[in-house]
Amino acid sequence: MKTPGDHSLAVVGAGLVGSLLALILANRGYQVTVYERRADPRKVGDASGRSINLALSERGWRALELAGALEAVRRIAMPVKARCMHNQAGALTYQPYGLPGRGRFGNDECIFSVARGPLNRILLEEAEATGRVAVKFNHALQDFTSGVDGVTLAFAGGERCTHERMFGTDGAFSAVRSRMMRTDRFDFSQSYLAHGYKEVAMPPAADGGFAIDPEALHIWPRGHFMLMALPNPDKTFTCTLFAPYEGADGFADIPDAGAARGYFEQHFPDVLAHLPDFDAEWAANPTSSLVMTRCAPWNQGDRVVLLGDAAHAIVPFYGQGMNSGFEDVRVLADMLDAYGGQPGTVDWAVLMDGFSSQRKPNGDAIGDLALRNFIEMRDSTGDPQFLLRKKIERRLADRYPDRWTPLYSMVTFSHLPYGEALALGHIQDGIMAEVMAREDIATCWDSEEVAEHALALAEQRMPKATA
Numbered sequence: 001m002k003t004p005g006d007h008s009l010a011v012v013g014a015g016l017v018g019s020l021l022a023l024i025l026a027n028r029g030y031q032v033t034v035y036e037r038r039a040d041p042r043k044v045g046d047a048s049g050r051s052i053n054l055a056l057s058e059r060g061w062r063a064l065e066l067a068g069a070l071e072a073v074r075r076i077a078m079p080v081k082a083r084c085m086h087n088q089a090g091a092l093t094y095q096p097y098g099l100p101g102r103g104r105f106g107n108d109e110c111i112f113s114v115a116r117g118p119l120n121r122i123l124l125e126e127a128e129a130t131g132r133v134a135v136k137f138n139h140a141l142q143d144f145t146s147g148v149d150g151v152t153l154a155f156a157g158g159e160r161c162t163h164e165r166m167f168g169t170d171g172a173f174s175a176v177r178s179r180m181m182r183t184d185r186f187d188f189s190q191s192y193l194a195h196g197y198k199e200v201a202m203p204p205a206a207d208g209g210f211a212i213d214p215e216a217l218h219i220w221p222r223g224h225f226m227l228m229a230l231p232n233p234d235k236t237f238t239c240t241l242f243a244p245y246e247g248a249d250g251f252a253d254i255p256d257a258g259a260a261r262g263y264f265e266q267h268f269p270d271v272l273a274h275l276p277d278f279d280a281e282w283a284a285n286p287t288s289s290l291v292m293t294r295c296a297p298w299n300q301g302d303r304v305v306l307l308g309d310a311a312h313a314i315v316p317f318y319g320q321g322m323n324s325g326f327e328d329v330r331v332l333a334d335m336l337d338a339y340g341g342q343p344g345t346v347d348w349a350v351l352m353d354g355f356s357s358q359r360k361p362n363g364d365a366i367g368d369l370a371l372r373n374f375i376e377m378r379d380s381t382g383d384p385q386f387l388l389r390k391k392i393e394r395r396l397a398d399r400y401p402d403r404w405t406p407l408y409s410m411v412t413f414s415h416l417p418y419g420e421a422l423a424l425g426h427i428q429d430g431i432m433a434e435v436m437a438r439e440d441i442a443t444c445w446d447s448e449e450v451a452e453h454a455l456a457l458a459e460q461r462m463p464k465a466t467a
């Protein structure tokens with residue numbers, strides 16, 4: 001039997017995933033209270049200290065479309081069409097991200113740069129505008145208990161309240177998950193990358209335009225460390241240095257802005273000219289760590305479920321952390337809609353168990369893919385063999401789009417479950433290793449013979465739908 005409070009839902013964490021989730025639940029008739037540890041950013045500014053722009057791609061767009069927020073987000077999104085690699089000598093190599101004309105908006109396939117603060121604000125405001133979402137800022141969840149009457153949330157400061165169900169979208173260091181870890185047979189693992197990151201803003205050029213090409217994500221790969229830059233609509237770039245904490249070329253060897261200047265002069269000489277405020281930016285901005293977490297199950301019975309970073313924190317090197325969290329929300333919404341989508345019709349025990357068992361392997365897979373991309377971006381984007389492999393794959397995808405889909409495209413431009421994309425990626429690695437083993441590959445890479453060889457192997461080894 002359903003109680004009157006069946007549609008009283010709590011979302012803990014008003015970040016990107018929690019705000020989108022609140023909107024999607026409210027669109028389906030639920031009354032939602034969102035509890036957020038921080039103060040309202042509309043009143044105090046964004047003090048999150050988090051990366052200020054993010055790459056948004058197809059999985060994210062689909063969830064935004066389902067929520068009815070696509071057009072509002074599109075207005076603040078900048079298309080980014082290619083990776084642009086800068087070698088030590090300052091030479092540039094462009095790799096387009098996707099195929100011409102195949103993008104969601106009739107454009108060439110590309111990713112989009114979106115500022116975190118404005119994106120979060122749009123989602124929160126659209127959620128509030130439904131009239132079914134109340135957002136309570138300055139509410140840090142400390143603990144909860146769940147029982148037959150619902151979930152009782154306890155906040156710092158002593159306030160308590162009870163809801164029928166709770167969604168944990170409180171990020172990588174989730175308090176909801178911490179409480180779940182104290183229940184029997186809950187698995188959890190956490191590891192930090194040996195690398196950290198630091199952001200430095202690149203202001204507009206003297207003429208008011210972008211200082212470097214705004215249609216690209218720029219990478220300066222230098223073996224075990226790298227610099228990246230992603231454009232913002234205000235004609236700035238956010239530059240992010242990823243480097244080991246300790247050891248050669250690590251943050252420990254860059255004690256102050258003067259040392260950092262020397263480091264950039266040595267490794268990224270073409271960037272420094274565009275960073276007039278470098279010393280102040282370096283001194284002011286923190287060095288932040290990169291954490292990966294896994295857990296299972298993602299739900300506690302029919303009362304509590306985790307989504308987004310709370311369920312699967314990953315390293316940022318595939319640009320999929322937010323996108324995968326948005327996909328969590330979309331999958332949950334699809335499951336709700338399978339019940340007719342209205343409060344009172346849902347078997348939450350089945351839904352939460354099903355969500356956890358379906359999404360968990362995909363959360364693990366995108367974690368693996370992100371780590372793999374870190375190694376690729378860091379070590380290989382400057383490697384001629386790697387670049388040649390990418391050129392061959394690109395040629396295959398351009399000429400035979402129905403017979404060869406690069407792994408990056410499966411992850412970024414499709415809705416194939418991440419686990420399946422990862423498995424297909426392993427098969428493609430084997431195929432490309434055989435193709436690259438030809439002694440004359442450097443001279444015949446663009447021949448039909450090489451293409452036919454790769455496609456024949458794909459035909460044999462790849463499942464039919466995606467070969």
Ligand SMILES: Cc1cc2nc3c(=O)[nH]c(=O)nc-3n(C[C@H](O)[C@H](O)[C@H](O)COP(=O)(O)OP(=O)(O)OC[C@H]3O[C@@H](n4cnc5c(N)ncnc54)[C@H](O)[C@@H]3O)c2cc1C
Pocket residue numbers: 012013014015016017018035036037038051053054055056139140141142169170171172173174175176197307308309310316318319320321322323324325
């Ligand atoms: C350097 C970097 C670059 C990235 N780039 C990309 C990218 O290009 N593309 C991409 O898709 N992803 C990217 N990501 C990942 C992305 O930032 C995260 O996946 C995304 O922010 C997860 O959203 P979330 O809502 O799950 O968690 P969060 O954004 O962390 O939000 C959690 C919210 O919960 C609140 N909260 C925490 N604890 C409590 C509590 N106890 N009580 C109440 N509220 C609480 C927090 O204040 C916060 O508002 C990047 C991450 C990093 C670090």
